[in-house]
Amino acid sequence: MSDETRTDGGAVSAAGSDQPAGLLAEIDAYRVALYLGLLAILAFFLIPIESGLVTSFKTSTGVSGTLPFAPPTPEVFTLAKWQTAFDALARGLVNSALYAVPATVISALLGSFAAYGITQSNWKPKYKAPILALFVAGIFIPYQAVLVPLSQFWSMVPLQEALGFVWALGISSDYTGVVELIVTHVAYGLPICTVLFRSYYKNMSEEMIEAARLDGASIRRVYRRIVLPLSGPMFAVVLIYQFTQIWNDLLFTLVLVQTESSTAAPIVLILAGLGQSLEGQDFALRMAGAFIAALPTLAVYIMFGEEFAEGVAT
Amino acid sequence: MASHNDDTEESGDAVTDGGVVEEQQQTGFGPITKLNERFGSDFVESSQFWLPPFLLVGLFVYGAIIWNVMISLTDFQGFGTPDYSDLDLEMYARALSDSGFVDAAVNTFVLLIGFTLVTLAIGLGLAILIDRNIRFENTFRTIYLLPMSLSFVVTAQFWAWMYNFNNGVINIVLTSVGLDRVDWIGSPNIVLWAVVFALMWQFAGYAMVVYLAGLRAIPDEHYEAAKVDGASTLRMYWRVIIPQLKGSTISASVVLMVFALKAFDFLYSLVGGYRPPNGADILATKMVREAYANLNWAYSSAIAIMLFLMALSIVGPYLYYQYKEGHL
Incomplete structure (x- = not known):
């Protein structure tokens, strides 16, 4: 944790310099938001591929009847x-x-x-x-x-x-x-x-x-x-x-x-x-x-x- | 470690590559000596390495472009061979009075600018996020860049499904938040932006990689100096960091524009034919359609030359800039 604190961006250290007690909470929120953002972007890049992959295992009724990004249920699964x-x-x-x-x-x-x-x-x-x-x-x-x-x-x-x-x-x-x-x-x-x-x-x-x-x-x-x-x-x-x-x-x-x-x-x-x-x-x-x-x-x-x-x- | 055999063979002269060169270098009158005097001592000997590839590129790239100009000046269409005896600019005049050509040119321009700007902005954002000392940096980077390794033919299948009216992910998400479905591929006003978005998905990772290299080349002191001055993160990037990424921006945008000019593969695969969806015809697709579906060879060559000039107007200044900076 302390490692991350030191390597962080400018906003945090500038804001936290005179209120050390709030520093840790602020950094935590910042890191959490950063990783959530990165994961959301990850999902954006993977969704077209994921949707294609699950769809490829569905029967024609499955394709029109289930959500495009949901994995195939056993009834509509096919190779x-x-x-x-x-x-x-x-x-x-x-x-x-x-x-x-x-x-x-x-x-x-x-x-x-x-x-x-x-x-x-x-x-x-x-x-x-x-x-x-x-x-x-x-x-x-x-x-x-x-x-x-x-x-x-x-x-x-x-x-x-x-x-x-x-x-x-x-x-x-x-x-x-x-x-x-x-x-x-x-x-x-x-x-x-x-x-x-x-x-x-x-x-x-x-x-x-x-x-x-x-x-x-x-x-x-x-x-x-x-x-x-x-x-x-x-x-x-x-x-x-x-x-x-x-x-x-x-x-x-x-x-x-x-x-x-x-x-x-x-x-x-x-x-x-x-x-x-x-x-x-x-x-x-x-x-x-x-x-x-x-x-x-x-x-x-x-x-x-x-x-x-x-x-x-x- | 030279083999013994080679040594004895070549012991006669310092710079040898077969007897012919050697003899003429000694007499000092041969054409090879003159070439070497003019171009530099290794010119002839090194030509065995660079000349064959150079000739191949010269023939297939530059020879073909000159040939293309010739064909565009004829009236060649249908089967048979072009008649080079009667050359005029008729096909260029035809293009300018063809509303289909003008639309395609406008669409090409919109695609080029829209796609490049959007992709650069997203790529820069990604690079800044990745550069914030995160864990699993390699995993994030690898997945962001992944779509670029896929063929346009493959990504077109994915996006045809994403944009599907009834069952596509995008419309499902829209309806789940209470919005109406949109006919992404079928509406002439929207389809081009849908294509821009799909291409952005494929190439944002590329822009990220270029920007990341640029960011890593900026010395740490610049970040620290900005911090000492009390600048906010946003301000630091805007005032100090982004201006130093000019080189990255230029080279990424040139490459992205060239990708956009090649969007033919994507549009062809989206519909499985020469005719892209209404409102998404670009010069690249129109050129291929005129040639291989309608057999209007001369006309398509004229379109190709105008597309080429468009590319040249982007790449020419870039190459000049690279030359000036000493990168060539």
């Missing part, structure tokens, strides 16, 4: 919506992983390369600045500004023919879209990866690198022997951030894969149309689907919350 949602989304889970994982790894690696080449090598800053500026500005481009050329580009590249040997193995040629998504996500994810790595490399000790260079190590060897082994923490940040971004993105999947009936449809594309029919919306199904789609990023967030926070704060 059927999760089962239906999983059947609809299972293929999407696999498809999303097929492009999200490679695109994440490649963009992180290339981002590290680019940041290293620009930051830790000796050439004139006045020529580095415009290259860096183009990378930074690339983070903020609204993707709508490149969509039409992007679809034109991928309709011109004979990727489906070039990958003919893959389809010959019995894999659906719909998966051309997955390859396109990998390249596209790498290209548009590179700017943020580069900037994150740059902020890290800028603060890296230069002495070791300079010493290695003076000893005659090539730029490539300095990267492999010194910079890459020291980049672990930043790789964690970038991989987590990029994976979340790529997994969650809808726009590129919509443009490059187009239909949710495609064999290669990513999970977000299937989810966007799930539970909507002419008879009305099946909210329990939509909620169950939302949780299945969110599971991978939620798992990553719960395990690596610190790294995620670092990634968004930079």
